[in-house]
Amino acid sequence: MIRSILLALDDTPGACAARDIAFALARRTGAAVTALIVLDRPHTSGAHEPVPLGAGAFAARRNEKLAEAVEAEAERVLADARIAAEGFEFAVVRRDEAPEAALLAEGCAHDLIVIGRDSTLGREACDDGLSPTIEALLRDGARPLLVVPPGVEAAAPGLAAGEALKRPVLIAHDGSLAAMRTLHVFALLGLGRNQVVKLLDFATETSPEALQRYLTQHEMRAEAYAVSGDPHDILLAEAKSLPASLLVLGADQESGITRLIFGSATARLLRASPCAVFIHG
Incomplete structure (x- = not known):
């Protein structure tokens, strides 16, 4: 039986649907939920970006502002998750590396990874609506995924609610x-x-x-x-x-x-x- 769910949190429509389904599924099965916030420090700090001579101070200020914006966005996403949970208690983990590495590292301690089909996890938008992180998780990870498209309702019978059995x-x-x-x-x-x-x-x-x-x-x-x-x-x-x-x-x-x-x-x-x-x- 399922005992633990890892939820990839961000603010894309698919990720919001995934969040609601993860909480509903946990209520039905009794599984614990851990919400993962990815801050991706190397990406947001420009650690691998070449800086022209004399532009170091400007780059440092810009990266500081970018890091602050990422932190603020993470707090908004987490606040929205707590509202959506409606009192359901869940753990929160923050990781600083890239999304793929963060989910692979955390996923090994859970039965299922729930992720929005369009989840960016701090990266740029998915041009075709399918997160490249999903490919990495399927290629390199050992855990199953629940990939949730935008607009799916958590109360859909047969997935999380489990009462009507009308949708196979x-x-x-x-x-x-x-x-x-x-x-x-x-x-x-x-x-x-x-x-x-x-x-x-x-x-x-x-x-x-x-x-x-x-x-x-x-x-x-x-x-x-x-x-x-x-x-x-x-x-x-x-x-x-x-x-x-x-x-x-x-x-x-x-x-x-x-x-x-x-x-x-x-x-x-x-x-x-x-x-x-x-x-x-």
Whole structure:
């Protein structure tokens, strides 16, 4: 069962939705939440920036102002999180390094990392709406992610609220190691417990009936179907038509290297998914 959640805090729309879902999920499961504030000192201090001769004093003043602005923004984000928590107690961790390093270091002490699809964590805006930090976490991290798009409501049945069971969890299975690991971790964390679950099996060598039994053993109200065709198009269409509360997905493994390629089917699904995505490498 899930016991601890690491929440990546910033003020992007996806991060705000992720924050609300993390608190609602924690209330439902009893998990503890740790909110991570990333200050990224090397980036905000211009530590690696070349400074022209005679411009050192100007650069120092500018960097001081930038650092103050980052601190003030962090305090605003944290204050908003405390309001959104509505009395739910959570821990706060501040780290000074780059977002990728901060989340990888903290993530090893938690069961799940919850992050907004567009989270910048102090960096520049994501041009395509998908945070590059997510790629690093899937490539180098050992923990599953819950990637939340802007506009997703925390009270969506089947994800955090758990009462109406009207919006199923949609699971993609293609027989890959990543898909099997993801399914295993999702089941062990208990995130699908008592939920309506629909599994689409794109692999010819596995049995949908066996997968359905496995999910049922983990107290999910599951159905599994063998399907063929383009997984990207089928999963997106199914997620929209159900509509799904959550998409469970294994990250791509290309050329034998465990790496998410941001032109891959995984990345396209992450960018386009209408619901939150539980994903593992």
